[in-house]
Amino acid sequence: MSKLTKLPVWMNLRADAVTVTLSKVIEANSVQVDKLTLRAPTVRDIRAATQASNGDDEQRELILFASLTEVSPNDLETLALKDYTRLQAGYFRLVQDDEL
Template sequence: MSNAKDNVLPKWLQLGDGIATVALSRPSQANGIQVDKLTLREPTVREMRAATLQGGSNEEEQEMVLFCSLASIGRADLEGLLMRDYRRLQTAYFRLGADDGV
């Protein structure tokens, strides 16, 4: 049974049609500019397969490859995020991929 609280989005997360926008807890570098938000788009099957191939059996590496692709940022930018903001990206990714329709 689903709890109503489970359906409430955190204030730092906005979901749209195939995208999730995450407000960062502090500005960070992304492609050479300071940003206070990152946007993830929903992955394609091709991207999922590529992340699996590039990351091998290392799930953490697969996720890093995938998030760089979905957010269109470089690896150093992703690794430069605060852990709190990386967790926000993880949460956004899983919310983005949820099929809430019946």
Template sequence: MTQVTQDQDLPSWLKLSDEGVTVTLKYKTLISGVLTDKLMMRAPSVMDWRASKVAGNGDYEKQELSLFSSLLGLTEAELLSLKYKDYQRLSAGYFRLVEEDDV
């Protein structure tokens, strides 16, 4: 995997690659019956974004939950069970995935 950005530019809990971002959670959480401390979010496609827009039906929060659930391979209930700090980490990871590299 090629690193998209320099590791020193990222917080220690965030690892970015061409395929996506791995976020180390502050609080371990139960996902599909397994206690985990890391989640991998794949890079979104236009189709992911459009599907989440339809699922959100004009509600930005629902759209974001739908998109993050899809990119992480989690159910919405699993996503909602995360501590808010960990959700913020996922959000930061997502924005690293979609921002321009040279900005």
């Protein structure tokens, strides 16, 4: 029997995307935002981020998240660490395999 895990209030998960509410407003693409949405990644997204990062795992993740949110890596670097951690949690919840 599987145990249902409750999502945090700041996370809205769908099959094709996850929206994360930020604890602090940031400027992304010259617009003030309090939420970021990551679409589900494709194999192409992963490969492109891996190639562009030159073996740097942190850079790979930043490039991937920038692609999935359609926000520049520079804008993502302005996130509070708490909000970047939320983005990571949302991503990992989005890509985890469904429980049977």
